[in-house]
Amino acid sequence: MTEPKQRTGQPVSFRGGGFAPKPRRWFGAAVFVTLIALAEWGTRSGFISALTLPKPSDVLATFGELYTSGLLFKHLLPSLSRLAVGAALGVSIGVSVGILIGLFSYMRAGLVPLVAAIFPIPKIALLPLFVIWFGIGEGSKYALIAFGTFTPTVVATYGAVDNVDRTLIRMGQSFGLSWWSIVRKIVFPGALPGILSGLRISLAIAIILLVAAEMLGAEYGIGAYILEAGSLYDLERLFVGVVILSLLGVITSGVIALIERRLLDWRA
């Protein structure tokens, strides 16, 4: 063996690491704050003209007015109830159909092409049809949101059911569990992670469609508020509406994260 002193060793260069995002708690908020601060500075200094973008502080003031006048909840509550009813309908039917597609050959053969055919149709284009079918009132709005959330939920659900470990199902059968028990206690909980991540997309689509539905024949609602502001080129109010929608999106995503943490704590 040679003397170790006489040789110069090269350190092995590090090439591992990465590919594993870790939580960085306040960074998301920091990005928001920076962007808004930038917009505020730009509009104040005249770098951004008042026609291009409203001043964030003005938007906030308009929001304050909306709140004090009591109109905020007059717009928000009907919107929230439409969102809740429509999304609940679409998601529950979507999950059921998705599980059926995941479990039965004929359901799969018959419904997968149908869902693929329905999915790319912009549901907004069908709004007149829904108005004829369900009337100009709440019915057509529920139907539009339900229909829009249905398709992504179905696709996410049957994908999730496909991914349920088959050995678990075979285990259930080997212990003589009933079909319904297997679906309820093995298939559904096993598919839940996939269903919940599909729900994020479905609910975002629901918010988009909510506005679309309210742009047609609604007196109150976030969509009606935005439409009115837009037709008057009142950018402050338009942005107030947009911010409310964004917040709605952030809140639903947060609620799903909460549900995931509660129901999926077994995933480590």
Added chain:
Amino acid sequence: MEITLDNISHAYGDTTVLQDVSHTINAQQIVCIVGPSGCGKSTLLRFLGGLEQPDAGRVLQYGDPPEGCLNPLTFVFQDFALLPWRSVSGNISLVLEDHGIRGARAKAIIEDVLLRTKLGDFARALPRQLSGGMKQRVAIARALAVNPAVMLLDEPLSALDSQTRELLMDDLVDLWTRQPFTAVYVTHNLAEAVRLGHQVVVLSRRPGRIREVVTIDKPLAEREFGDRDLEAHQKHLWQLLRDEARAADAELIHD
């Protein structure tokens, strides 16, 4: 309860995996099935448990299952098949719920089987918190909970490291000694076969046929790691399997 394989043959597509397999599994004995990979030993076990149907031949059971038996033919799987979202006791109660056993009755059964498998302190743990050996003990506890007439073990120790495997073999011998049960034990590990089997059925490579049935008379409780006579049996089995295994290894996989 006795169970008989009557002239079982089976093919997946064009590949015949089993041909004319007949054998009787005696009550309160452990029958080990060994054979080269792809010889259809796990398939045979699924026929025994009614999870698959053979193309030809029948699986027959004689006699009634014992009193209080909830699931006469009960599997223990290689990859444990525990529900990750249920705790240890939840995984066991899963197989009791469908029989209407809940509450205090279920609790008594769960406590009993957890004690028998040395898991008394882990009732509330989730599967992800357990080592491989503990997971398989939970699966064994779950199988015991339904008081099976025949246990069907599909390579139960193959996913475990060799030390854990030794420990679990001891546990299985203890369980059997305290209360003899009927079992069919599929494995590719000959040491497990000679340690646990009253009979060792040797299958040939595909299409699987019974090449020889080796009977080992030494009582389970007296068998130990590295026993001379067991090693002789193991050597004999390996001689039977060696060429089969080599030929099986050189075959293309048809799936």
